[in-house]
Amino acid sequence: MKNLKDTTLDMEDLWEDDLRSRYPENKDKGEEDFRDYNDPARDTVREFYRLNHLYQNYDFVLQKKEQYTKLEKRKMSLWEAVEFLNTLVDDSDPDTDLDQTQHLLQTSEAIRADGHPDWFILTGFLHDLGKVLCLFGEPQWAVVGDTFPVGCQFSQSIVYPEFFKENSDFRDPRFNTKYGIYEPNCGLDKVQLSWGHDEYLYYVLKEYLPEPALYMIRYHSFYAQHKEGAYDHLMNEHDHSLFEWVKRFNPYDLYSKSPVPPNVAELRPFYEDLAAKYLPDTIAF
Template identity: 70%
Template structure:
């Protein structure tokens, strides 16, 4: 590593979800007028923006091909903890956003906001379940992982970093940026090889995908694995690595994205009322215990 980071430097944001507020600045809700937006939250908070920028500087410095390989070898042994989905949600609830001035909801309530918006639009039950669990990979934070290795926009490693990735200028300090093996358009990959052959930057998306890959329909797995891959599903800048199957499946990723971005609201879901439905849904698709 090029610099030694203390605990605060590894976790520059006040809360692990601050990067999502920054996403709303980049991709504002087209259905929300200016007055509604300002009444809900001022996302252009300069101090918060500075911490998000520092978060991406560290992320872009350390997310190398070798780093991803190391994290896969470590975490994909799934030897940290064995939990039910409900135990994982309780575990994740220790990440409540105490810094948020407008919303005092725990992680369970945020998950339910996403899944209930999906459910209200009449989507299949596996789609609803995906909305409910899609961020559970953030338990990585509770296993001691720094913010920059858990959240943030995801992107391929092992090939040139796209200019459309947020704060792409910070990649110039990444050792892969000048590595001839990795810094060309295709890098170590073949044209249209398929995203299943491509290593993505390490974080909660890939981690949860690997936990869920034997249990959910393929569109759900694409949503989980690529919901933070904004350089593709918003900027369409990695089409050269995708095969026909990826293109078809990304329609589901794009269908999921508005629920992921725009379902956050200050009104708390009625957890007690909703829990029986979600307990039945979880039991339908997932085993009683999962290895994390």
């Protein structure tokens, strides 16, 4: 008889297979081909991660939090922020050249089609909105890409781990041990992650959405943990419980990408009404 873990893994495999089967444009593209950084769709990916891993250190993260989490940059309506994202192509993502609004809608529409709660659908639509950091002049290596803890040893499970050798924290004895400055199982809320759109959007929306939604937003790019389990030693039981939502969300983010764009004009009224249920008319960024 299979144990619960095996059954859960089987269900996740079936669920992800089902998601891919609903997007026939990718019918010849298996799970292993998504996020293929050895053969990326664009040559910019490797250089992106070289810069990201060079500059994302503990001091940089604290500096950016001080700069941005006061949310004093600009107030915008949701759709003003969404329309800005149309100008951004994510250099860290090898899977798609669609604009960001289309990716958000592909993600949220896949969630909606599976009958999830409205806050889950809205989270799919909002999850990359923190990329408006680019509007404030931040380079993409400080906005997008996989996130990872700083203040402790960089895991080999992080994409392109060889680039961390040039990061100043790599040689700093305060930061280059397994736990670094942290206590075992201290909880992710006490851990500093590399700065980017996930952490920023968490601060933008933390007063408005349910906690599972906030975990999805804050940790959906933390692949070294939710795919590899590389930082179990820093997580507490509450994190593990909420990460089930992150894992539930991730296939929608990752495998719903398709070159066929959604009809933005047709879908916009639904998402404006949904956002009005949870968000204020203007949002502080």
